[in-house]
Amino acid sequence: MSQEQPRRPQEDKQQDKPQPIKYGDVFSVSGxxxxxxxxxxxxxxxxxAETMVFGQTQKGGPAAVMQSAATRNERSGLVRHDQVTDVGGNEGVTVTETDVPGSRIVTETVGGQVIGQYVQPTPVAQVAAGGFMEQNEITIGEALEASAQTAGDKPIDQSDAAAIQAAEVRATGSNVISPGGLAAMAQSAAAYNAGTQREQDKIKLTDVLSGATAKLPADKAVTRQDAEGIASAELRNNLEMGRRxxxxxASVTAAARLNENIKM
Structure with missing residues (x-):
């Protein structure tokens, strides 16, 4: 009569060790x-990417699922806040649109594998020959608008104001802060919020960054150098020393990565 082999202590530890949520746990992907x-x-x-196409992230969509999983992984200490997978970083995260008679198909992919797909009524946007949307590079203004969507309820503090000022400087190519511009508005909001006790009374990111593209006197496509400069400005003025x-x-950095993927 055979006896079950006792488990090794290392095997028990491996099984007890918390595991991160992987792509295969929540999406139908392989490899x-x-x-x-x-x-x-x-x-x-x-x-x-979703914000660029839909104007906001989709409730219950791939971006929301990924954010929830990533937040849980980070809180469990299983991934770093600045971590990006080699598949996502090298092969790209995309949202593409295809025009077919009477409808538009939106496909979301990571590393070339589909993780979400939507069918919508006939699109209003212009499509290029072959039926695919022309994917233009994301500008600094558009990246700021994306942050208004993803973190719009956050009260503006000095680190936000510094990041917005750095973004405006890089978008316009001028160190002169325009009166009534985004940077000036953000600085005023941060100063106001510092002396305001109730959270509901504070000025939020969405109050300043909604329609950011129209508020900038000039704009440009986001580059890695832009993202690094803006992140540095945010971190220098952030007591918690962490990117939110x-x-x-974070939005500008994501936009820069997407732009690099577009150029590939």
Missing amino acids: DLAKKPIAPQDANMMQT PGGVA
Whole structure:
């Protein structure tokens, strides 16, 4: 009569160790991607991509699922806040639109694998030959608008104001802060909020950054250098010394990564 072999202590420890939520746990994907933990910067890139297409992230959509999973992974100490998977970073996170008679098909992918698809009424946007939407590079103004969608309820503090000022400087190419511009509004909001006790009375990101593109005197496509400069400004003025999920720097960084993927 055979006896069951006793488990080794290391095997028990491996089974007891918390495991991150992987792409294969929540999406119908395969291969290397299925084994990858959902990382915060992957989620930020998808949030930005969805916002560019839909105007906001989709409730219950891939970006929301990814953000929830990434937040849980980060809180459990299983991924870093600035972590991006090699699949997402190298092969891209995309939201594409295809025009077919009477409807528009929106497809969301990570590393070339579909994680979400929507069918909508006939699109109002212009499509290029072949039926695919022309994907333009994301501008700094559009990235700021994306942060208004993803973190719009956050009261503006000095780190937000610094990031917005850095964004305006890079968008316009001028160190002169325009009176009544985004940077000036953000600085005023941060000063006001610092002396305001009740959260509901504070000025939020969405109050300043909604329609950011129209409020900028000039704009440009986001580059990695822009993202690094804006993130540096945010961190220098952030007592917690951490980039906020969906905040100004995170949205600009996600936009820069998406732009790099477009150029590939």
